[in-house]
Amino acid sequence: MKTYHCxxxxxxxxxxxxxxxxxxxxxxxxxxxxxxxxxxTIRETMVEAIRSRITKAEAE
Ligand SMILES: [Zn+2]
Structure with missing residues (x-):
């Protein structure tokens, strides 16, 4: 499970x-x-910014 916080x-x-x-x-x-x-417009740089901030979430 992965998580992303805006x-x-x-x-x-x-x-x-x-x-x-x-x-x-x-x-x-x-x-x-x-x-x-x-x-x-969701630019590639924004996608990369999002991707780099995705972290592993604790399993529930
Ligand atoms: Zn937001």
Whole structure:
């Protein structure tokens, strides 16, 4: 299980997600960036920024 906290990229945001699949986390994070932070274009640099901030989550 992996997790991503938007606050690691956008200070003050408490949105986070967790999933087995890194690609799914990036998809959800990109969607969140569009809907919540008004990013109309998700650039490759942003994808890389998200990817580099995905961390291993504790198993539940
Ligand atoms: Zn956010």
């Amino acid at each position: 606050g690691s990229l956008v200070p003050g945001c408490d949105w986070h997600t967790r999933h087995e699949d890194e690609a799914e986390i990036i998809r959800r994070a990109a969607e969140h960036m569009r809907e919540t932070h008004g990013e109309t």
